Amino acid sequence: MKAVGLYQYLPIENEQSLLDVIIDKPEAPQGHDLLVEIKAISVNPVDTKIRAPKEQTETAPRVLGWDAAGEVVATGPDVEHYKVGDRVYYAGDITRAGSNSEFQLVDERIVGKMPSSLDFAQAAALPLTSITAWEALFDRMGISAEGLDAGKSLLIIGAAGGVGSIATQLAKQIAKLNVIATASRPDTVDWVKTMGADQVINHRNAIDEELKAINTPQVDYILCLNATDQHWSAMANAIAPQGHICSIVETEQPVNLGLLKSKSASFSWEFMFTRAMFQTADMIEQQTLLNKVADGIDLGILQGTMKEVLMPISAENLRKIHAFLESGHAIGKVVLAGWD
Ligand SMILES: NC(=O)c1ccc[n+]([C@@H]2O[C@H](COP(=O)([O-])OP(=O)(O)OC[C@H]3O[C@@H](n4cnc5c(N)ncnc54)[C@H](OP(=O)(O)O)[C@@H]3O)[C@@H](O)[C@H]2O)c1
Known part of the structure; x- marks a missing residue:
């Protein structure tokens, strides 16, 4: 599958800092995991902080990105809340591979149903924040x-x-x-x-x-x-x-x-990865709150926060957004949608 990853931690001006790569599609989901086909992603300062220059290198491409909207294509045996075809949005778990890839495994307890009044790009702007x-x-x-x-x-x-x-x-x-x-x-x-x-x-x-x-x-x-x-x-x-x-x-x-x-x-x-990172007993609260936010959007109580969308999801476009976030001048959210 297509993905954007890194082997080295480099300044964002360096074209090697984020690369278009082909990696294995995740295996069939286990436990509470969903396999999601990702349609849109957004970028957060956590991505730029993790990507920040350092000596460390990776032997396999490291995939960043913790904000996605997409469609469920397979479910693990313990999944209770979602089925194939559901549209979902989520931030994910910082201890696992990120969402800058065509498919991703994610625990259903930290996944919300996507607002039905938003498209994938608008939805991807919302979960982590x-x-x-x-x-x-x-x-x-x-x-x-x-x-x-x-x-x-x-x-x-x-x-x-x-x-x-x-x-x-x-x-x-x-x-x-x-x-x-x-x-x-x-x-x-x-x-x-x-x-x-x-x-x-x-x-x-x-x-x-x-x-x-x-x-x-x-x-x-x-x-x-x-x-x-x-x-x-x-x-x-x-x-x-x-x-x-x-x-x-x-x-x-x-x-x-x-x-x-x-x-x-x-x-x-507040650290939004705590619940997933420590598998806290109440981690399903993130599913609940994402569903409440989706309801708030669909009822017109809340509005989307996407300011700009770039297409497609690629290393070149991701490098542009990382550079923009590093400037400290972001307004709302910038999103990437679709694969070439
Ligand atoms: N703990 C967590 O779970 C968690 C989750 C999400 C984000 N974060 C962290 O929270 C921070 C904000 O994230 P974000 O996604 O909202 O970032 P962002 O979208 O990049 O924030 C940009 C905004 O920061 C404002 N800003 C710049 N310098 C400032 C300063 N010195 N004092 C106050 N505001 C300033 C800018 O306003 P002006 O242009 O008007 O100056 C700009 O609108 C990041 O450090 C991020 O890593 C933590």
């Missing part, structure tokens, strides 16, 4: 998905990116929060408003000062989607007593957790 945003808001920070926290304030740092685009909608449309988004350019300011942000401030300035300028010096929740170290002290200043901060971005230096003590403020990590 939706899982991350949903888990951060509702599982880690414990915000009510039934609207019981309506009217509380949430600051989303880096809101125009892939995760921020869906997090803003989940917070606004499902949790009914007052959402303050950060964006630093006219295009990203416009985009976060389209996604539903109530107010916008600029993350190139000190965020606590920006919040004071809009008469909201403290917020109940903060979702940090970028540069945790850079924004740490501003977040500690801006979080309300007994508030909750969740970050999805690893720190470069240790941060001072002590800054949160006098406020009894909480800090959580």
